[in-house]
Amino acid sequence: MTEVVAKKEGLEQQIAELRTQIESLSRAGAESKISMIVFSGDLDKVLAAFIIASGAVAMGLDVVMFFTFWGTAILRDKEKKVGGKDFMGKMFGTMLPKGTGDVKLSKMNMGGMGTAMMKSLMKKKNVASLEQMLELAAELGVRIFICEMSMDLMGFKREEMIGYPNLTYCGVAKFLEEAQNSKIQLFI
Amino acid sequence: MTEVVAKKEGLEQQIAELRTQIESLSRAGAESKISMIVFSGDLDKVLAAFIIASGAVAMGLDVVMFFTFWGTAILRDKEKKVGGKDFMGKMFGTMLPKGTGDVKLSKMNMGGMGTAMMKSLMKKKNVASLEQMLELAAELGVRIFICEMSMDLMGFKREEMIGYPNLTYCGVAKFLEEAQNSKIQLFI
């Protein structure tokens, strides 16, 4: 009888081990999350990013958007002005689009005519504007990260960025942390 | 003896539970599939997408390509004409490339000369043309989705799109469904 009990305890231990392994496999698996790097500052690409974001939320996915390089410019608030910039900062500040209303198509911009056409088409076809997409994203709980290095390069200051719930200023490492546990990652 | 049997039944139940957990982990894992968003309508990028697609099929991966924005234009059939377009639809219809034969390089197009050079080079080096790539994709069972919202924006109609086996008109949600179970996702 003692032998039977001993063997049974061995089995119980093996089962406990299997349970631990399964739990660690579950944790290792990707979460229901999509992570996007928004590198581009073009109207069409940023629009695509936000359409993917809201579609993903509708499917129950967590969404993280990491704005870097040209993408950071569209998160500036056109109403906010900051001083104390150096020459380069002023130049970039003037030349890059200031906020969602100021971005252009990557193709067929045609001195702004193509962009204006696209915007009027979007209105007509009931496609939300970039401004509305950003508002929607905030409501849906889309998390927005801004690349600090890019802001530093372009001379952007935190005080001139839009108000957005839990806007996170961070580096690429913070983004990669999210990305590696996501089911989908895109570079846009 | 009864005690022994009871304990054994407990073990059997634990094993059954572990089995269920493992099955759900297997299902949760990504399928052998690659999902690509073809946003660009440039010759070089679309070519890259199709080269990846056929390479992936050769490796036993399922392939889904979701054509959106500028990418939709290359799926138009240059032989098909449709009427009843409004002013904007006509403009986009004329200005955007009509089908695979009409697309240009993203760089060094040089008024068409760079694109012509690249095409002649591709022929010389035995790289399949975009037309041939599309045919091959159909033979290989690559699934092509077209973004309905983009078609609506550009004023494209279903009647002017190419004949392709099981062409699917859909929204971003349908694509994300495929993408989240894919091993690889790319935004091109």
Added chain:
Amino acid sequence: MTEVVAKKEGLEQQIAELRTQIESLSRAGAESKISMIVFSGDLDKVLAAFIIASGAVAMGLDVVMFFTFWGTAILRDKEKKVGGKDFMGKMFGTMLPKGTGDVKLSKMNMGGMGTAMMKSLMKKKNVASLEQMLELAAELGVRIFICEMSMDLMGFKREEMIGYPNLTYCGVAKFLEEAQNSKIQLFI
């Protein structure tokens, strides 16, 4: 008693089966790896790719970069000269940037002024230059693949490429093999 032993053996077999399933699940899971396709030859995008690469290594991820199309041009060594090129090869050779020092911004290049500004800004803000990034990547063990088909198209020869540890010349299949077992894949 024999019955008890028989049942226990059944349990042991079931546990062994579960163990095998768990092991195969572990193997099927993505490795701690990031795979990037560097399609672009623009300063800003290639820089982003290298920043992601070094960030990923710092987090313990393996990094594979597959340079294709315009991306291959930046891996040329400006000091190396090769002969025996045909007319097309000579043209592409002259027109495409030769190495990391020669690449331009995708936006706001403004005849080179924007690119020069960005480079001077990077220096001022202590952001590593592309040359330094490449050196760092080699030190960090980032693996670089070059697309053979692209090199053939552009007329580049192996003898004119940079010295880099274990540079691999390969096709898309080799890259997809790495990509499908990676946690993160990006098309840049």
